[in-house]
Amino acid sequence: MDVATANTIKAFDRHRLVDTAAQSVRIKSYSGDEVEIAQWTADRMSELGLDVSLVEVAPRRYNAIGVWRGRGGGSSLMYNGHMDTNPVGEGWSRSPLGGEIDEEFVYGIGICNMKAGNASFLEAVAMLKNAGFRPKGDVVLAFVHGELQGGVGTVRMIESGVRADYFIVGEPTELTLLTQHSASFVFEITILGKTRHLSKREDGVDAIAGMEKLLPQLRSLTFSGAATDSDRLLNRINIGVIRAGVSRQLLDWRPQQLADVCVVKCAGRFGPSQTLDQAMRDIQDVLDRLSAEDPAFVAELKLVEENRIFMPPFKVEHDALPVVALGDVHKEISGSPAKIGMHTPAKFFGSDAAHLAKAGMTGVLYGPGGRFNTMPDERVAISEMEIASKVYAAAVINVTETPCP
Structure with a gap:
């Protein structure tokens, strides 16, 4: 370990890291209203001496961007x-x-996805600053809104001109270097029936019964066009929301009638060699097949684009600089070789890495947490956050001291 990295590791402050993470959890920041967490994050970056921009993208929706200028x-x-x-x-x-804390974990909504990673990178910058390190290249901290809506915040950031040669996305990968993940899209299917009173059920068409035929087909669907087995492994559909009732208003106060409209909203995933157009055609083929089997089966398919955007798949080669740099320092700091590839459920993530890569930047996903993500009592091990903080800090040294590509 070189002197700069060793001095930086010594500057790690467990209390500071845990307190930052816990404070961030105590700020509610559901998608659609990130103003308070953005202001809080901007204040933390200002305390670190970064050049900070708080950018309003839409009402109550902000990106908080901090830049540590390099010496060149x-x-x-x-x-x-x-x-x-x-x-x-x-x-x-x-x-x-x-934002509860015990000896092992920090608890709270969003700590996995992804306030632990954010706190870890803030800690990494604090460590570097306190150790007296000055990077050659710029270090950009891009805290964005709306990733859960397809990455709208990162796309707006890219459109504004914010760039870097390399990137790290701190999603909860369980400290795996995630080099490939699926695309993320949302679609909606509406089944149309014919309402009747339950006394005349045989004369009607039950939209809910039609949906019951469809759901197993969706769950087992593999999209066409996968060039590799690894891409095929990234195929998945999740049935997320089902609503039914009378009329397209989905009136639910008359259960004595057959529902003549049933709507399902689903999340889809596919690999880098597959396309959104083909995935939508595959779904339509399922609907057409069910309609051919039963002419009473009538369905409408649409891509959901209201308040969200399509998130492409992501892939980076294992010999890319950020992958090699983080892999080397992870082993040095944790004592164990880094897992590289698609070793965790994170391979089914959509992430802002896809948008950054599409814009010409090279990077990788690496972050603490994941094992207790999106579940009651969501939590991240403090030990993972410590490793992430140290790895991030060492990676800053390794990457920013490298000549510009």
Whole structure:
């Protein structure tokens, strides 16, 4: 380990890291209202001496961008992390917004996805600053809104001209270097029936019964066009929302009638060699086949684009500089070789890495947490956050001291 890295590792502050993570959890930041967490994050970056921009993209929707200017001659590195979180489900035994801490974990909604990663990179910059390190290349901290809506915040950031040579996205990969993940899209299918009173059920067409025929077909569907087995492994459809009732208003106060409209909203995933157009055609083929078998089966398919965008698949080669740099320092700091590839459920993520790569940047996903993601009592091990902080800090040294590509 070189002197700069050793001095930086010594500057790690466990209390500071945990306190930053817990404070961020206590700020509710569901997708659609990230203003408070963005301001808080901007304040933390200002305290670190970064050049900070708080950019309003839409009402109550902000990106918080911090830049640590390099002294020149090195590659620039971006840390990208989203500030919006999933909603709270049932079954919690702790306060989702409590930011509770014990000896092993920090708890709360969004700590996995991905406030632990964000806190870890803030800690990495604090370590580097306190150790007296000055990067050659710029270090950009890009905290964005709306990743859970397809990455709208990162796309707007790219459109505004924010760039770096290399990037790290701190999604909860369980400290795996994730080099490939699926595309992410949302679609909706409406089944149309014919309502009748239950006394005349035989004369009607039950839209719910039609949906019951469809759902197994969707769950087992593999999209066509996969060039490799690894791409095929990234195929998945999740049935997320089902609603039914009378009329397209989905009136639900008359259960004595057959539902003549049933709507399902689904999330789809596919690999880098596959396309959105083909995936939608494959879904339509399922609907056409069911309609051929039963002319009473009538269905409408649409891509959901309201308040979200399509998130492409992502892939980076294992010999890319960020992959090699993080792999080397992970082994040095943790004592174990880094897992590289698609070793965790994170391969089914959509992430802002796809948008950054599409814009010409090279990077990888690597972050703490994941094992307890999107579940009651969501939590991240403090030990993982410590490793991530140290790896991020060492990666800044390795990457920004490298000549510009």
